[in-house]
Amino acid sequence: MDEGIKRIVIAGAGQAGATVAFGLRRGGFGGEIALVGDEVHLPYERPQLSKEMLRPESAGHRSIRTRAEFNEQRIELVLGRRVVAVDVERHQIQLDDGRGLAFDRLVLAGGVSPRQLPGGPHDAAAVRYLRTVEDASGLCADLETGGHVAIVGGGVIGLEVAAAARARGCEVTVIEAADRLMSRSVDDTVSRFLDRAHRGKGVDIRYRVLVTELRDGRYLELSDGSTVAADTVLVGIGVTPNIAGFDALGITDAAGVRVDAYGQTALQGIFATGDIASQKNENGFGRIETWANAQDHALNVARNLLGERVAYESPVWFWSDQGTTNLQVVGNATRGRRIVRGDERGEAFSVFWLGEGDRVTGCASVNMPKDMALARRWVKQGNRVDPHQLAEPGTPLRNCAL
Ligand SMILES: Cc1cc2nc3c(=O)[nH]c(=O)nc-3n(C[C@H](O)[C@H](O)[C@H](O)COP(=O)(O)OP(=O)(O)OC[C@H]3O[C@@H](n4cnc5c(N)ncnc54)[C@H](O)[C@@H]3O)c2cc1C
CATH class of the missing domain: 3.30.390.30 (FAD/NAD-linked reductase, C-terminal dimerisation domain)
Structure with missing residues (x-):
């Protein structure tokens, strides 16, 4: 490894960010590591949010590592702070409290945020998204209360929540713009199975409809003229990359922060990993929003930071538990x-x-x-x-x- 690299800063303290940090230590990096995240929690994995955390007996969330383990590994945690800018010339990031943190190498690992429901209001009490521990706790409380849960989007998150909500006795309607479930990642054989499985549990699924308006915080007006009255509206219609602060650096594209096969951006010494990284694929570039990518790509970035030159070559893999x-x-x-x-x-x-x-x-x-x-x-x-x-x-x- 380049002896001049004394301090590595990781922007985004989620699964990928934490995995880079521990991967660096395991690979023998002896310099300083700072992991900066805007959530107040220790880094945690998100699959539990739509699975274990929605069960009635849920005991809260699990962190990836304990605080003691971060301390032992000399990984400095800067939590509850957002990276708002990167000064490439001075090799420094700026935090939302005005502080600057110097780096020799920077890893962008800020993930993505849920796409907002068009036709808002987005802050209506009944509207929920599912990305954080707080989102999961709020949704879990809604499911406890019962009533009617409308789910906008028949993708992985929507369908996992549909299964959890039905298991807890809620009425569930899934509203899907396409003509089948999970249409981006599976073929119609699997979509048909999912339709059968969820309908078999009593889920109402509406295809080829869009939400045109959310009226009075609970009435979803649909493009076919129908209305769904919901106590809770869970929106799972995709995500956008968290690139605010990095978007003027010339390293972003429509999908996120563009990286090469080594996780390196077009700027020397700046890497990106996890959901935010836009990686080359058979159609051009795109994000890989999976647990396995947040793990394996992050470990690959750690190796490249340590001076190896290893291209990332893992096929995309994900799982989904739906009931x-x-x-x-x-x-x-x-x-x-x-x-x-x-x-x-x-x-x-x-x-x-x-x-x-x-x-x-x-x-x-x-x-x-x-x-x-x-x-x-x-x-x-x-x-x-x-x-x-x-x-x-x-x-x-x-x-x-x-
Ligand atoms: C509900 C849910 C269920 C899922 N289930 C599955 C599953 O079953 N199987 C599967 O394969 N994948 C699943 N995934 C996907 C998987 O969890 C993600 O791919 C993974 O979390 C990506 O990790 P990451 O570190 O890139 O992003 P994240 O885990 O989102 O971490 C990014 C962190 O950076 C923070 N951040 C953002 N911008 C800044 C900034 N400017 N400054 C500081 N901090 C910032 C964010 O708040 C966040 O804490 C699920 C995701 C969700 C949301």
């Missing part, structure tokens, strides 16, 4: 030759996607975590499979590889 359904997706699960393994009208099956030469390029598994364990390896290694064997559930999956 009793465990869905996992690896790679691109919407494109290529589609092979369904198992009964797509049943409760458990996998949809494999094959590219050129029958290489596995993606997979979505529904209640088939064992299939996914192998699918992840195959996608990563570019393994070829026999499509006929793959379609035959009686053939052990490992025997399908060529």
Whole structure:
């Protein structure tokens, strides 16, 4: 590692930021590390917000590490403070209390914020978003009260909340602009399963409708002329990157902070990781908003900060728990030759996607975590499979590889 690097500052104390900090220590960095975050909590992982934290017996949230562990590793925590500007010339960030913090290397790890419901008002008591511990606690209290929960957006967060709300006896309506659920990340086989599973639990799902107005804080006017009266409105319609303060540096694009394969931005010594990072993909550049990316990309950035030169090459992988359904997706699960393994009208099956030469390029598994364990390896290694064997559930999956 460059001996001149004495102080690394990480802007954003979430999963990716904390992972970079501990990764640096594990890799032998002996200099100063400061982790700056605008939340008051120790860094925590967000998947618990739409799962464990919405259960009636929830005991609150878990942090990634204890304060003692941060102290032991000499990671300085600057919590409840926002980074508002970066002075590239002077190698200094500015905090919202006016303080400046010097850095030799800077990592931007500020994540994303929920996209606001168009047609507001955004501050109506009934409207909730789900990104923070406070959001989850508020939503959990609403679910306790019961009533009607309207969910705008049939993506991962909306559907996890739908399942949690139904489990707690709330009436639930999902309002989705597209003609199927999770349309960006899975194909219609999986969307149909999700529709069946949620309807089977009593969720009302409306497709091809937009919210045109939120009247009196609780009446959602929809583009088909109907109205949904809700006690709680949960908005899960995507996110925008937290780039305020960095947007004048010439390192951002429409998706976030653009990085190369090493997590480095166009500015020497400034890196980005986690949800905020705009990474190269098959269609150009885009964010990868998954737990695994916040982990693996952050560790990769730590290695590159330490002087290794390692390109990040992990296929996209995420899971979603929606009631009793465990869905996992690896790679691109919407494109290529589609092979369904198992009964797509049943409760458990996998949809494999094959590219050129029958290489596995993606997979979505529904209640088939064992299939996914192998699918992840195959996608990563570019393994070829026999499509006929793959379609035959009686053939052990490992025997399908060529
Ligand atoms: C409700 C929910 C459920 C999820 N469930 C799953 C799941 O089941 N499976 C899965 O794979 N992924 C899931 N994810 C996605 C996963 O949690 C994210 O991809 C991950 O949290 C990204 O980590 P990050 O560190 O980049 O961002 P974050 O964890 O959001 O951390 C960024 C931090 O930086 C702070 N910050 C922002 N701007 C500034 C600034 N200027 N100065 C200082 N601090 C700043 C933010 O407030 C935040 O604390 C879920 C996400 C949510 C919200």
